[in-house]
Amino acid sequence: MDSDFLIREVKGIVALDSRGNPTVKAIVKTNKGIGVGIAPSGASKSSKEAIELRDGGKKWVGMGVNLAVSKLNEEVSQRLINQDSRQQYLIDSLLIALDGTKNKSSLGGNTTTAVSIAVSKAAANTANLELYEYLGGPSARILPTPILNIINGGVHAGNNLAFQEFILIPTGARTFIDAMRMSIEVYKNLKGVISEKYGKTSTNVGDEGGYAPPLNESREAFSLIETAIKKSGYELGTDFHLGMDAASSEFYNKDKKVYKVDGKEFTSSELIDFYESLINEFSIIYLEDPFDEDDFDSFSEITKKLGNKLLIVGDDLYATNVNYLMTGIKKKATNGALVKVNQIGTLTETFDYIRLAKESGIIPVISHRSGDTEDPFIADLAVAVGSGIIKTGAPARSERVSKYNRLIEIENQLGPNAIYLGKEPFVRL
Numbered sequence: 001m002d003s004d005f006l007i008r009e010v011k012g013i014v015a016l017d018s019r020g021n022p023t024v025k026a027i028v029k030t031n032k033g034i035g036v037g038i039a040p041s042g043a044s045k046s047s048k049e050a051i052e053l054r055d056g057g058k059k060w061v062g063m064g065v066n067l068a069v070s071k072l073n074e075e076v077s078q079r080l081i082n083q084d085s086r087q088q089y090l091i092d093s094l095l096i097a098l099d100g101t102k103n104k105s106s107l108g109g110n111t112t113t114a115v116s117i118a119v120s121k122a123a124a125n126t127a128n129l130e131l132y133e134y135l136g137g138p139s140a141r142i143l144p145t146p147i148l149n150i151i152n153g154g155v156h157a158g159n160n161l162a163f164q165e166f167i168l169i170p171t172g173a174r175t176f177i178d179a180m181r182m183s184i185e186v187y188k189n190l191k192g193v194i195s196e197k198y199g200k201t202s203t204n205v206g207d208e209g210g211y212a213p214p215l216n217e218s219r220e221a222f223s224l225i226e227t228a229i230k231k232s233g234y235e236l237g238t239d240f241h242l243g244m245d246a247a248s249s250e251f252y253n254k255d256k257k258v259y260k261v262d263g264k265e266f267t268s269s270e271l272i273d274f275y276e277s278l279i280n281e282f283s284i285i286y287l288e289d290p291f292d293e294d295d296f297d298s299f300s301e302i303t304k305k306l307g308n309k310l311l312i313v314g315d316d317l318y319a320t321n322v323n324y325l326m327t328g329i330k331k332k333a334t335n336g337a338l339v340k341v342n343q344i345g346t347l348t349e350t351f352d353y354i355r356l357a358k359e360s361g362i363i364p365v366i367s368h369r370s371g372d373t374e375d376p377f378i379a380d381l382a383v384a385v386g387s388g389i390i391k392t393g394a395p396a397r398s399e400r401v402s403k404y405n406r407l408i409e410i411e412n413q414l415g416p417n418a419i420y421l422g423k424e425p426f427v428r429l
C-alpha cells in the first residue's frame with residue numbers, strides 16, 4: 001500500500017566514527033519499515049565539499065555534532081513527516097531547499113547525508129527489497145573490483161610518505177570472494193615483509209587499516225607490496241595490479257607551485273615523469289588526485305599522456321559535484337571520478353554525478369571516507385550503479401570489513417547472476 005511508505009518518524013542521534021569522532025546518525029521510520037544512515041567523515045577533504053556542521057568548544061574535542069542532530073530532530077523531521085520515502089528526489093530537494101546554501105553549511109552535509117541515506121534504506125525495507133535491488137533495479141548484478149589501501153601515508157598515517165594510499169588491486173580474481181581471499185593473503189604477508197625489514201613495531205596501521213611503516217620513499221612502499229605479492233605465490237601484472245591516491249593537495253605548495261614528495265620538490269611536469277616511472281615499474285593502473293584540487297590543466301596533461309594506460313581519477317578535484325565534473329569533462333581532465341556521498345550531501349545529487357560520469361565515458365569509483373562507520377551503504381550503492389570499482393580500505397578494521405562482508409553477501413544472493421569484472425573497468429578506455 002502506498003501509505004506504507006509514508007515517513008512516520010525522523011530521529012537524529014550522535015554516533016561515533018572510526019576515529020572516535022562524533023557523527024550524525026539518522027533513523028527514519030515509515031509506516032511499515034525502518035532505515036538508518038550514518039555520515040562518514042574525511043581527513044584529506046576537498047575545499048569544494050559540503051560542510052560538516054560541527055560545534056566548537058572543548059566538548060567532543062571541538063568536533064561535536066549536537067547542533068546538527070538538533071536540526072535533524074526539529075527542522076528536518078518536521079519537513080519530512082508524511083512524505084513518501086520512495087520519492088528520493090523530492091526528499092533530497094526538500095533537504096536542499098531547507099538548507100538553502102551552496103555547500104549545505106546551514107543543515108550540515110553530515111545531517112543531509114545521514115538523512116538521505118536513511119530515507120533510501122527505509123523505502124527499501126518497506127518494499128522488502130535488498131537495498132541494491134531497490135536502488136539499482138533487477139539489472140544490478142556487477143560486483144565491484146575492490147581496490148585496497150594496504151599502505152597508508154599522507155594525513156592518514158604518522159610516517160613520512162607524501163602519497164596517501166598505496167593500493168592493491170586483485171585484477172586476476174574471477175569472483176569477489178576470490179578477490180578478497182587473494183588480497184588478504186597479500187595483506188597478511190605484507191605484515192611479515194614489513195616486520196622483517198623494519199621490525200615488528202613498524203606494522204601498526206593507519207586510519208584505513210593499511211600498514212604505516214616508517215618509510216620516506218614511495219618507491220619503497222610499492223616495492224614492499226610487490227614482495228608480498230610474490231611471497232603469496234602471485235605475480236604483479238597478472239594476478240594483481242597496483243594503484244595509488246596521491247591526495248596531492250595535501251603536499252602542494254601553492255606559492256612556489258611545487259609538490260614536495262620523498263624529500264624533493266617537483267614541478268607539475270616533473271611529477272608527471274615521476275608518476276610515469278612508478279606506473280611502468282609497478283604495474284599501476286589506478287592513479288587518484290595526482291595534482292592539486294584546482295589544477296585541472298595538469299590533470300588534462302597527464303590524462304592526455306597516460307590516460308590510455310590507466311585510470312586517472314578525480315576526488316578532491318570534483319568533490320562529487322556535477323559542476324566541477326562538467327569542467328573536468330570539457331577539459332578532458334580524467335577518465336575516472338571518485339564518488340563520496342557526503343562530499344555533496346544527498347543521494348540524488350550523487351546519482352546525477354554518477355550518471356553524468358557514465359554518459360561521458362568516465363568510470364565512477366565508489367569510495368568510503370577515512371573516518372567511516374559500520375554502515376555498509378556504499379557496498380549496495382556500488383552494486384546498484386554498477387560502478388565496477390569500490391575503494392574501501394584494507395581488509396581489516398570493522399568499518400572497512402562491513403562493506404566487504406556486505407559485498408560477499410550480495411555475491412551470494414546473486415549466485416550465478418553475479419558478475420565480477422576484475423581488470424576491465426580500469427582498461428575500458
Ligand SMILES: C=C(OP(=O)(O)O)C(=O)O
Pocket residue numbers: 041042043044045046164245247315367368369370371
Ligand atoms: C578516502 C579518502 O580520504 P578522506 O576520506 O580522508 O578524504 C580519499 O582521499 O580518497
Ligand SMILES: [Mg+2]
Pocket residue numbers: 245247288289315316
Ligand atoms: Mg582521495
